[in-house]
Amino acid sequence: MSGSIWLPPDARPETFPAIPRQRTAPSWAGPDPVDELAARLDDFVAAAVHPDEIAALLESDGMSDDQIRERYGVKNSFALAEELYERVARRHPEPRTPPHDPWRVSLLTCLLRGVLFALPGFAYVLAAASPLPLLAGALTGWTWNQGLAHRAYTWLGLGDERAAKRSLLLGTPVGVVLGALVAFLVSGTADRTTAFAAGQALYLGASTILLVRARERALLLALLPMATGAVLTLLNSIPNTARLTLLLASLLTVTLLAVLEIMPRSYGLKGRGAASNVRLPPRGRDKPPHTRSQPTTQGPRLSSSFPYAVFGLATGTLVLHSALEDNLTAVILTLGMGPAEYLLHHLRSAGTTALRSSTTPTAFRRAATRTFLHCLTTYLLTLLALALATGISPTPLLLLGTVLWTALLLQSFGAILSTTAICSVAALAQTLGPLTAPTVYAIAATTQAALVCALLGKATAHR
Structure with a gap:
């Protein structure tokens, strides 16, 4: 806020003296x-x-500070935003149609995803393999697939479903090889554990494709x-x-479903979930010959997905x-993670609603x-209810959940860089062991909450 108090037009006395602002006359x-x-x-x-919203709009329109000083006589975009904020009365008219809320999500879908995250753990019961190579391979898979999923979602956000599928098609095999290789290096021998780790890496890659493509129900049936x-x-x-x-039946089914999702011939199919409303660009044969090789959308940089991969490594x-x-x-x-995802979407949805209904920053x-x-x-x-039901200590669980x-x-x-740095420091502190786990969790939780x-x-x- 700029320090002045806004009053509606019918409540502003005409006798109030105008407070001059230091503006350079045009x-x-x-x-x-x-x-x-x-x-x-x-x-x-x-x-x-808040005036910052207006400043962001001015900057997105390409107004430089020099242009603003020359034309409007104020110092920069933030000063101009404050001028506009004070001159226009606050009002939030109700839209004629319900506004689009990108954060609205079904509770059942989120709960289903939580089950899908936990269900693969049953595979370890069937495998009865050495845990260390499997954990190393799983951590590698989580890291790679977190970055890969971010890249695919970014392409979908840009409206290019074909590029999203192409990134999954090219990136998933690399992640499978990396996960299997790390497990082999940790194990040191090509035994049953290494074979199971290779299957684990294949499942992590295939399930990532299905989750990005919003095929939760198909994944559940396959498992x-x-x-x-x-x-x-x-x-x-x-x-x-x-x-x-039984292990191979589920693994092969999940892999087959994933392949069908990203095969080149499926580019013309309309996906469900988040990708169902994406309009695909015209096919190359419908374009003039001199424009077929030109990309329709400037894609995200590979480096933009790196923090998300490190985030997956730290939290994993x-x-x-x-x-x-x-x-x-x-x-x-x-x-x-199912309830966590739903509550996260609920908070963001409530935030967009508050933007329309609130009249002051406070x-x-x-x-x-x-x-x-x-x-x-x-x-x-x-989490507390689940802890009490299973008889485990709730304190570490609640702190890590936070x-x-x-x-x-x-x-x-x-704020991906901030949270990645905090979680990475916490993971290093717990791995090296200078502090107890509850202490590490408490420090990280307090910092992130702030x-x-x-x-x-x-x-x-x-926004």
Whole structure:
């Protein structure tokens, strides 16, 4: 805010003295260019919660500070934004049609994804293999596929579904080879554990494709044979041949479904979920010959996905440490990713609603903070209920859950570098062992919660 208090037109006495602002007078006579700009941007400025939103719009329109000083007589885009914010009355008219909310998501879908994250753990019951090579291969797969998924989602956000599929088609085999190779190097021999690690790497790559393409139900059906075999093994031992058959059945089904999703001939098919509303560019044969080789969209840089890969490595390391301490902690955290994802979307959805309904930055910050506390409390109560039901210590679970949920929230705000740095330091501290796990989790959770609170009040972070 600029320090002045806005009053509606019918409540502003005419006797109030005008407070002069230090503006450089334009070099030519005529209508005030700031008033003209305010009239042109009236709807956007009237709905802005904070002048920073207006400044972001001015900068996106390509206005430099030199141009602003020459034409409007103010120092920079932020000063011009404050001028516009003060001259236009706040109003938030209700749209004629329900506004688009990109964060609205089904609770059932999120819960299903949580189950899908936890269900592959049953494969370890059937495999009965050495855990260390498998954990090393899994950590490699999580790292690679986190970066690959970010790149595919970025292409989808740019409206290029073909490029998203191409990135998955080229990147998935590399991740499979890396995961299997790391497991082999840790194991040192080509035995049953190495073979299972190769299958694990193949599953991680194929399931990433299906999750990016919003094929959760198909993935669930493909995992049923493996889950059924694991339950039977826990209840009553079954022959090794049956175990291997059930494992291979699920693995081959998931792989086949993933291949069908990214085959070149499927580029013309319309996907479901997040990709269903993406309009594909015209096919090359419909273009003039001299334009066929020219890309329709400038794609994201490969380096932009690197922080997301490191984020996957850091959070995966934290979860693996918890699994080494207590397997149930990792299982509960994995199952809790469903409610965590839903509450994250709910918070972001409430933020977009608050942008339309709040009339002052203070009211917006208050609404966003209240929603944040509600969502975080609900998530922690969910983890607490699962901890009490399974009899594990709730303190490390709740602290690590706070770290993971606030990390995902910061990632959604675009603060990927900050949360990656915090989670990486926490993972290193826990790996090297100078501090206890609860202490590491508490420091990381407190730091990330403070960053979240700093971002909650910024309207531009919710756009």
